[in-house]
Amino acid sequence: MRIAISTGGGDAPGLNAVIRAAVLSALNRGWEVLGIKRGFAGLLGEDEVVPMTRDTVRGIAHLGGTILRTTSRGNPFSYPVKQPDGSTVSVDRSDELIENAKRLGIDALITIGGDGSLLIAKMLHDKGVKIVGVPKTIDNDVSGTVTSFGFDTAVNTALEAIDKLHTTAESHDRVIVLEVMGRDAGFIALHSGLAGTADVILIPEIPYQMTKVCEKIMSRDKAGRRFSIVVVAEGAYPRGGDVSLMGASLPGEAKRLGGVCDVIAKEIQRITGKESRSLVLGHLQRGGMPTGYDRLLATRFGTAAVRAIVEEKWGHMVALQSPHIVSIPLEDALRERKRVDPRHDLVLTARETGISFGD
Numbered sequence: 008m009r010i011a012i013s014t015g016g017g018d019a020p021g022l023n024a025v026i027r028a029a030v031l032s033a034l035n036r037g038w039e040v041l042g043i044k045r046g047f048a049g050l051l052g053e054d055e056v057v058p059m060t061r062d063t064v065r066g067i068a069h070l071g072g073t074i075l076r077t078t079s080r081g082n083p084f085s086y087p088v089k090q091p092d093g094s095t096v097s098v099d100r101s102d103e104l105i106e107n108a109k110r111l112g113i114d115a116l117i118t119i120g121g122d123g124s125l126l127i128a129k130m131l132h133d134k135g136v137k138i139v140g141v142p143k144t145i146d147n148d149v150s151g152t153v154t155s156f157g158f159d160t161a162v163n164t165a166l167e168a169i170d171k172l173h174t175t176a177e178s179h180d181r182v183i184v185l186e187v188m189g190r191d192a193g194f195i196a197l198h199s200g201l202a203g204t205a206d207v208i209l210i211p212e213i214p215y216q217m218t219k220v221c222e223k224i225m226s227r228d229k230a231g232r233r234f235s236i237v238v239v240a241e242g243a244y245p246r247g248g249d250v251s252l253m254g255a256s257l258p259g260e261a262k263r264l265g266g267v268c269d270v271i272a273k274e275i276q277r278i279t280g281k282e283s284r285s286l287v288l289g290h291l292q293r294g295g296m297p298t299g300y301d302r303l304l305a306t307r308f309g310t311a312a313v314r315a316i317v318e319e320k321w322g323h324m325v326a327l328q329s330p331h332i333v334s335i336p337l338e339d340a341l342r343e344r345k346r347v348d349p350r351h352d353l354v355l356t357a358r359e360t361g362i363s364f365g366d
Contacts, residue, residue, distance in 0.1 A: 008036070008037075008038040008039070008114050008316075009038065009040075009041065009111075009112050009114050010033055010038060010039070010040055010114060010115045010116065010313075010316060011042070011043050011050075011108070011111070011113045011115075011116050011117070012026060012029055012030070012040065012041070012042055012043065012059065012075065012116075012117045012118075012119070013043040013046055013047055013049075013050075013075065013116065013117070013118050014026070014073040014075045014077045014118075014119045014143070015047070015077055015078065015079075015119070015120035015124035015127070016046075016120040016123055016124045016144075017077070017121070017145070018071070018072050018073055018293050018294075019143050019144065019145045019155075019156065019293060020071045020145075020156070020157050020160035020161070020293070020294070020296065021156030021160070021301040021302060022072065022073040022077075022119060022143065022157075022305070023064075023067040023068060023070045023072065023073060024067075024297065024305035024306050024309065025156065025306070025309040025312075026042070026059075026064060026067070026073065026074065026075065026119075026309065027064040027068050027306070028307075028308070028309025028310050029117055029309035029310065029312055029313055030060075030309075031061070032309065032310040032313040032314075034060070034061060036313070040058070040059040040060075041056050041057065041058060041059060041111065041113065042056070042057050042058075042059045042063070042074075043056050043075065044057065044076055045075070045076045045077060045078050045081065046077055046078045046081030046120075046124075047083050047104055047127075050083075050104045050107045050108055051083060051086065051100055051103060051107070052107070053081075054076075068302055068306070069296055069297070070296070071294050071296055071297065072294070079123070082127055083100045083104045083127065083131075084099050084100075084130055085097040085098075085099065086099070086100045101130070101131065101134060102134075104131075105134060105136060114137065115137040115139065115316045116128075116131070116136060116138040116139070117139050117140075117141060117316070118139075118140055118141070119140075119141040119143050120140070120141075120143050121142070121144040121146075121148075121149060122144070122149055124140075124143075125140045125142065125324060125337055125340060126341055128140045128322075128324075129338060132321060132322035132337065137316075137319075137321045138321060139312050139315045139316055139320065139321070139323055139324070139325070139334075140312075140324035140325070140340070141308045141324070142155040142308075142325070142326065142340070143155055143156065144158070145158050145160070145161040145188060145195065145292060146158070146188060146190065146191075146192050146194060146195065147192065147194040148191060148192035148194070148344050148345045148346065149340060149344075150340050150341075150344065150345040151324065151328075151335045151340040152324075152327045152340075153328060153329050154304070155327075156297065156301040156302075156305040156308065157297070158194065158195070158301075159297075159300045159301045160292075160295070160296075160298045160301050161188065161195050161292040161293070162195055162198045162199045163298055164288070164291055164292050164295070165185070165195055165196075165199035165238070165288060165292060166203050168286070168288055169185060169199060169200070169203030169205060169236060169238065172185060172286070173234075173236060176234040176236060177233075177234045179234070180233040180234055180281070180282070181234055181281070181284055182224055182234065182235045182236075182272070182276070182279075182281050182282070182283040182284070183235075183236055183237070183272075183283070183284050183285070183286065184268040184269075184272040184275070184283065184284070184285045184286070185205075185236070185237065185238050185239070185286050186240075186265070186285070186286065186287045186288060187199060187238060187240060187241070187288050187292065188240070188241055188288075188289075189210065189211065189240030189241055189242055189243075190211075190240075190241060190242045191211055191344060191346065192210075192212070192240075192242075192344070192345060192346045192347060193208075193209075193210020193213075193240040193243065193346075193347045195240065196208055196209065196210050196239060196243075197210055197353055197354065197357070198353070200238035200357070200362065201356065201357050201360075203236070203238070204236075205236045205237065205238040205362060206223060206224070206235040206236050206362065207220055207223055207224070207235065207237040207362065207363045207365060208237075208238050208239075208357060208362055208363075208364055209237065209239040209240065209267075209271070209364065209365050210239075210243055210364070211243055211244065211250075211346070212346050212347045212348075212349055213347075213364045213365070213366050214243075214246040214247075214366070215243065215246065215364065215366060216246050216365055216366065217275075218278075219363060219365045220237070220271070220275065220363065221274075221278045222363075223365075224279055224281065228281065233281075235281075237268075237271065239267055239268055239271060241264045241265055241267060242264055243267055244267070246366075251264065251265065251266045251270055252264060252265070252266070253265035253266045265289075266287075268285040268286065268287060269285045269287075272284060272285035304327065307327075308325050308327075308332065311325040311334070312325050315334045322337050323336055323337060324336075324337050324340045
């Protein structure tokens, strides 16, 4: 048996732990393992396909990033190709990818990625490729799994920032607005904001009103608490408004969200007169050493993906459905994106402890 592993989409702490576990699990069965560099680029002649050995994965479980590298712009069904005039067109190179995989003698693929990569996996499966998916998202927005590796690390990174912002905000009687990742789902903002005792949490699932946000801040001010911490997901938006965008996107890339914290901080200062500051945590949430929880979950996912190959569960994704790791059809995981339920007990807990969602 010869399998190949790829990592696609944004990086997340724990990717290397998945790779290590899958490689060792396969090698211990007497299989061969290949690593596809930079998403599927290695199978399209844009990068390498390399042998994976015990030495390759030795000592990588605690490392952030991915030794196979990754990309958010490598969809083989819509691959960006530069033209002589400098323009870029999208070309379907999926047949080329499949032929190259056959030429290399690859019997099955493991693809590790978020909803975009898993959709590609589903499309390849529909064309006859034997493929298994592993969910990867720090946003925690893939359905069918309680959580994915990388999320816990991202939450802890945000939590550490919130803890530090409390002391400087209180020292200066300031409002500090922290922007965390969360394009369509506010899980990082909700979890870190609740754990970090933020005063306001703004998420995409609950459109906010600036008047309500400012009411919360001024009520604290009147009570003698002259500082406030606002945690906002990058995809949060005002009621009747739209998300904040930053800069131009590259060809084949989704619109870049960002800057909502600066907008909110300026509005808070204008309405309340209180000195306000903003901070974008950004890619710090993606980098660094994964937490113990994420390493353990990633390791479980990696071995489960190999077991799914043994059981010939093609077109499936491994998932955490506590306390077990299971496999579910990719189409079930992709049916809808997981989002924060405004009626979830975490939201209720936040409200009941005095946190405002700006609504």
